[in-house]
Amino acid sequence: xxxxxxxxxxxxxxxxxxxxxxxxxxxxxxxxxxxxxxxxxxxxxxxxxxxxxxxxxxxxxxxxxxxxxxxxxxxxxxxxxxxxxxxxxxxxxxxxxxxxxxxxxxxxxxxxxxxxxxxxxxxxxxxxxxxxxxxxxxxxxxxxxxxxxxxxxxxxxxxxxxxxxxxxxxxxxxxxxxxxxxxxxxxxxxxxxxxxxxxxxxxxxxxxxxxxxxxxxxxxxxxxxxxxxxxxxxxxxxxxxxxxxxxxxxxxxxxxxxxxxxxxxxxxxxxxxxxxxxxxxxxxxxxxxxxxxxxxxxxxxxxxxxxxxxxxxx
Amino acid sequence: xxxxxxxxxxxxxxxxxxxxxxxxxxxxxxxxxxxxxxxxxxxxxxxxxxxxxxxxxxxxxxxxxxxxxxxxxxxxxxxxxxxxxxxxxxxxxxxxxxxxxxxxxxxxxxxxxxxxxxxxxxxxxxxxxxxxxxxxxxxxxxxxxxxxxxxxxxxxxxxxxxxxxxxxxxxxxxxxxxxxxxxxxxxxxxxxxxxxxxxxxxxxxxxxxxxxxxxxxxxxxxxxxxxxxxxxxxxxxxxxxxxxxxxxxxxxxxxxxxxxxxxxxxxxxxxxxxxxxxxxxxxxxxxxxxxxxxxxxxxxxxxxxxxxxxxxxxxxxxxxxxxxxxxxxxxxxxxxxxxxxxxxxxxxxxxxxxxxxxxxxxxxxxxxxxxxxxxxxxxxxxxxxxxxxxxxxxxxxxxxxxxxxxxxxxxxxxxxxxxxxxxxxxxxxxxxxxxxxxxxxxxxxxxxxxxxxxxxxxxxxxxxxxxxxxxxxxxxxxxxxxxxxxxxxxxxxxxxxxxxxxxxxxxxxxxxxxxxxxxxxxxxxxxxxxxxxxxxxxxxxxxxxxxxxxxxxxxxxxxxxxxxxxxxxxxxxxxxxxxxxxxxxxxxxxxxxxxxxxxxxxxxxxxxxxxxxxxxxxxxxxxxxxxxxxxxxxxxxxxxxxxxxxxxxxxxxxxxx
Numbered sequence: 001x002x003x004x005x006x007x008x009x010x011x012x013x014x015x016x017x018x019x020x021x022x023x024x025x026x027x028x029x030x031x032x033x034x035x036x037x038x039x040x041x042x043x044x045x046x047x048x049x050x051x052x053x054x055x056x057x058x059x060x061x062x063x064x065x066x067x068x069x070x071x072x073x074x075x076x077x078x079x080x081x082x083x084x085x086x087x088x089x090x091x092x093x094x095x096x097x098x099x100x101x102x103x104x105x106x107x108x109x110x111x112x113x114x115x116x117x118x119x120x121x122x123x124x125x126x127x128x129x130x131x132x133x134x135x136x137x138x139x140x141x142x143x144x145x146x147x148x149x150x151x152x153x154x155x156x157x158x159x160x161x162x163x164x165x166x167x168x169x170x171x172x173x174x175x176x177x178x179x180x181x182x183x184x185x186x187x188x189x190x191x192x193x194x195x196x197x198x199x200x201x202x203x204x205x206x207x208x209x210x211x212x213x214x215x216x217x218x219x220x221x222x223x224x225x226x227x228x229x230x231x232x233x234x235x236x237x238x239x240x241x242x243x244x245x246x247x248x249x250x251x252x253x254x255x256x257x258x259x260x261x262x263x264x265x266x267x268x269x270x271x272x273x274x275x276x277x278x279x280x281x282x283x284x285x286x287x288x289x290x291x292x293x294x295x296x297x298x299x300x301x302x303x304x305x306x307x308x309x310x311x312x313x314x
Numbered sequence: 315x316x317x318x319x320x321x322x323x324x325x326x327x328x329x330x331x332x333x334x335x336x337x338x339x340x341x342x343x344x345x346x347x348x349x350x351x352x353x354x355x356x357x358x359x360x361x362x363x364x365x366x367x368x369x370x371x372x373x374x375x376x377x378x379x380x381x382x383x384x385x386x387x388x389x390x391x392x393x394x395x396x397x398x399x400x401x402x403x404x405x406x407x408x409x410x411x412x413x414x415x416x417x418x419x420x421x422x423x424x425x426x427x428x429x430x431x432x433x434x435x436x437x438x439x440x441x442x443x444x445x446x447x448x449x450x451x452x453x454x455x456x457x458x459x460x461x462x463x464x465x466x467x468x469x470x471x472x473x474x475x476x477x478x479x480x481x482x483x484x485x486x487x488x489x490x491x492x493x494x495x496x497x498x499x500x501x502x503x504x505x506x507x508x509x510x511x512x513x514x515x516x517x518x519x520x521x522x523x524x525x526x527x528x529x530x531x532x533x534x535x536x537x538x539x540x541x542x543x544x545x546x547x548x549x550x551x552x553x554x555x556x557x558x559x560x561x562x563x564x565x566x567x568x569x570x571x572x573x574x575x576x577x578x579x580x581x582x583x584x585x586x587x588x589x590x591x592x593x594x595x596x597x598x599x600x601x602x603x604x605x606x607x608x609x610x611x612x613x614x615x616x617x618x619x620x621x622x623x624x625x626x627x628x629x630x631x632x633x634x635x636x637x638x639x640x641x642x643x644x645x646x647x648x649x650x651x652x653x654x655x656x657x658x659x660x661x662x663x664x665x666x667x668x669x670x671x672x673x674x675x676x677x678x679x680x681x682x683x684x685x686x687x688x689x690x691x692x693x694x695x696x697x698x699x700x701x702x703x704x705x706x707x708x709x710x711x712x713x714x715x716x717x718x719x720x721x722x723x724x725x726x727x728x729x730x731x732x733x734x735x736x737x738x739x740x741x742x743x744x745x746x747x748x749x750x751x752x753x754x755x756x757x758x759x760x761x762x763x764x765x766x767x768x769x770x771x772x773x774x775x776x777x778x779x780x781x782x783x784x785x786x787x788x789x790x791x792x793x794x795x796x797x798x799x800x801x802x803x804x805x806x807x808x809x810x811x812x813x814x815x816x817x818x819x820x821x822x823x824x825x826x827x828x829x830x831x832x833x834x835x836x837x838x839x840x841x842x843x844x845x846x847x848x849x850x851x852x853x854x855x856x857x858x859x860x861x862x863x864x865x866x867x868x869x870x871x872x873x874x875x876x877x878x879x880x881x882x883x884x885x886x887x888x889x890x891x892x893x894x895x896x897x898x899x900x901x902x903x904x905x906x907x908x909x910x911x912x913x914x915x916x917x918x919x920x921x922x923x924x925x926x927x928x929x930x931x932x933x934x935x936x937x938x939x940x941x942x943x944x945x946x947x948x949x950x951x952x953x954x955x956x957x958x959x960x961x962x963x964x965x966x967x968x969x970x971x
Contacts, residue, residue, distance in 0.1 A: 169656035169657040170657070170662075189778035190778065193776075217778070220780075
């Protein structure tokens with residue numbers, strides 16, 4: 001059994017409960033024990049890191065210190081924003097021992113930071129640590145017939161020198177993950193465009209315009225649904241969708257699901273377990289495409305053909 | 315008794331503003347060997363040199379100290395002044411009170427003045443131990459090796475050969491012509507590249523003083539200036555050039571198709587091919603990597619159709635040697651691979667091409683007959699977006715430097731697009747327009763006004779697909795807004811990078827190269843075509859990105875340098891080199907290891923006087939030695955002496971402070 005230190009972040013215990021729940025189902029199937037950090041605190045995202053350096057680092061650092069006590073190698077983070085704060089803090093602390101010592105001194109009662117725990121997003125954990133082969137072996141119900149647009153948002157792969165994961169501009173890990181489940185990942189140009197993030201509350205118009213572009217592009221690319229790995233992306237694209245459709249004077253109706261929901265579905269969990277009623281845009285219609293066509297050809301085959309074409313014999 | 319003259323220079327304000335020159339002059343007078351100490355505003359000028367000449371004669375000086383700028387700047391100037399006064403030029407010492415004092419201690423005049431006096435004291439002490447030295451003569455092999463047959467190599471070879479000096483021109487590919495042969499029309503006059511280049515290619519092939527060795531590479535260079543020995547590997551062409559008539563039957567019948575390098579892979583060539591119809595030499599070669607006869611033993615069609623029987627599948631690579639006196643390196647450039655621009659969809663969208671691909675498309679002899687086409691569907695594009703600085707001036711993804719030629723060729727592309735597709739429109743995203751050159755700014759104006767190309771100042775952040783169009787989203791910084799342009803075709807002006815073989819070749823030749831792989835010139839301003847290794851010169855993009863006029867000028871400059879080098883039967887060389895005292899040499903060969911110029915070899919001498927047994931000693935090749943002194947420092951038995959920097963000289967300097 002693999003052991004994983006789990007940092008859910010505030011949304012996993014609230015707005016993205018469906019992410020948290022299905023993630024736990026999936027990890028259980030994959031034989032991963034999730035140890036949630038006891039007494040974890042806010043990562044400081046969106047407000048702390050623009051206010052003071054001290055708070056911006058001290059908040060995530062306390063979580064990192066607490067995580068070290070669990071003695072697991074890896075800390076998996078559900079929310080992309082929490083992931084970014086934790087990852088940036090870890091990088092800064094590891095590269096600047098003096099800074100680490102200064103920040104650590106403010107939370108010294110929690111313990112000393114040693115940098116022993118690796119920080120990964122849950123997408124990265126599935127893709128790199130568990131691996132596609134293992135995931136494929138657990139699929140009992142292929143998602144063949146379902147076309148998905150994988151949306152990564154701005155933080156999962158950025159900045160490149162912090163995350164060291166996938167491409168910052170055109171990532172493919174979630175696409176490959178979806179293909180492992182049998183679904184078809186469509187070519188989707190806006191997979192790392194900004195959704196408007198926390199302007200959702202302070203300047204909703206911005207979110208309407210930015211998320212609107214993403215939704216329209218996903219629709220135009222022929223996807224039945226958008227798959228995400230970030231709670232804020234999900235809420236912007238899903239919750240704001242009816243307003244956006246009104247603004248654009250068009251019909252969108254494109255559901256936005258977490259990658260873990262689709263994994264759970266492919267692993268054979270019943271629909272009742274997947275928290276579909278939590279979605280604003282209903283997901284059932286999109287999911288009815290599953291099983292309608294044969295599995296999509298894998299991309300690797302195409303490239304092989306392209307290689308042959310380069311040196312053809314008449 | 316030594317009689318030293320000290321001549322201190324103001325260097326205008328460079329020295330005088332930060333050093334109390336009269337005080338320094340007075341201080342020097344206190345040294346007992348100093349018979350005259352005077353100052354002048356510009357010691358390097360004719361009156362300044364005149365003061366030195368007069369003083370040498372009047373005061374019967376035995377050595378001279380000039381306190382001025384770095385010896386790198388004017389040592390030669392002052393040595394000549396000594397010679398003119400009948401004195402051995404190596405009795406000069408330069409005290410560098412500018413770079414070593416006034417420029418670096420501008421905030422403390424008192425300390426700078428004291429340091430200047432110290433430097434002069436040291437130089438005076440050293441000069442007292444200076445010995446008369448004489449220039450060395452080295453024999454010269456009057457043949458030049460030119461590496462690379464692009465426009466730089468062609469021009470250098472022709473200019474040298476026109477001076478009746480034999481040239482060996484080695485070209486890696488089957489034909490000379492290089493990048494310029496791939497160009498359609500050239501800025502800023504729009505004259506056809508082929509029309510101005512191909513006659514020069516023919517001249518190379520027919521010139522009595524040029525030996526053209528195509529499809530070959532230099533694999534070894536030994537020796538020193540005037541006396542190099544080069545090994546050249548002639549790649550097996552599998553075609554006997556002496557009987558081949560270049561009829562082309564083989565290239566038509568060959569069944570194997572391979573992406574055509576000359577057309578940037580837009581179309582296919584055969585496995586036996588001539589790179590392009592105007593190739594020189596116009597003889598085919600077999601691409602051993604793709605020929606099925608050579609890889610699998612199946613086919614043999616080219617041998618069957620060849621009436622002359624010129625095909626020989628058994629041909630092997632051949633190593634030939636040439637003795638040469640100088641080398642001109644002209645290895646040209648490559649283009650940066652724009653793959654890291656993932657946000658543009660490079661690699662995913664067929665209709666994003668590089669500027670050289672566009673160049674091939676608009677070329678009259680190109681794969682699309684001179685009219686650009688979209689690679690995706692073959693349609694003629696109407697809206698074309700050109701994006702400059704792809705990889706250039708981009709520290710995040712590419713390289714820091716400006717590629718120099720892209721602003722101009724992009725303006726040219728806009729004009730050519732308009733010529734070929736009248737109802738088209740060019741949009742050009744740029745960071746700056748760098749059009750410094752004769753007729754260049756006017757040419758860009760022509761693109762803007764005559765062709766009505768839309769110049770948008772700003773970077774493109776994203777390209778995405780909408781139907782069969784590409785949407786190019788970028789900033790128009792002049793109106794401060796994000797703009798989106800609907801494009802049929804996107805052309806990326808990718809950065810110029812050095813030939814990928816440059817670092818390997820540089821190491822093989824023993825010349826230095828920079829972090830990008832460009833070979834380094836000896837001085838960025840005053841010795842732009844020489845390398846630090848005597849007798850090796852740089853032409854064209856081997857040294858830095860440049861356009862055709864600059865490349866041709868640099869190539870001709872190389873030719874002038876080669877001709878100058880070969881002007882006499884022997885070459886003069888600085889005598890400040892190392893010598894070995896065999897009596898002291900233990901033969902440990904540490905000096906052989908540390909010598910950066912491979913100037914030290916070993917020799918056998920009798921063990922004792924009249925002995926038949928031999929022992930090993932170090933031997934310095936005076937033609938190669940550059941006088942760096944590394945061997946002197948490593949020699950544990952003090953057997954090596956560097957002329958001009960002998961132990962008494964150095965000890966005198968140390969004692970003086």
